Amino acid sequence: MTTAAEHLDLINSVITKRLRGDAYESYTRSQLEFEGTPLKDLYDLRDRLQREVNAAGWSFHLAEPFGD
Numbered sequence: 001m002t003t004a005a006e007h008l009d010l011i012n013s014v015i016t017k018r019l020r021g022d023a024y025e026s027y028t029r030s031q032l033e034f035e036g037t038p039l040k041d042l043y044d045l046r047d048r049l050q051r052e053v054n055a056a057g058w059s060f061h062l063a064e065p066f067g068d
Contacts, residue, residue, distance in 0.1 A: 004052040011046045015039070 017023040018039055026035040037045075 004049050004056065008046065008049040008053055011042055011049060015042050015046065018042070 014023065014037075018025065023036065025038060026033065028034070
């Protein structure tokens with residue numbers, strides 16, 4: 001199962017590729033049109049995943065130290 005943190009890494013990778021110009025939101029090739037997820041939607045998804053990761057980060061319990 002993929003975790004929210006793993007999805008967050010993937011979304012950040014896609015956003016980075018878009019910003020560098022390594023991936024496009026849409027393009028046409030051989031008269032076929034390809035459309036990806038709009039950048040705004042990627043940012044919204046990233047924000048939601050970040051909130052999930054942050055919420056999960058607060059739910060862990062620290063181990064108690066061992067006795068003397």
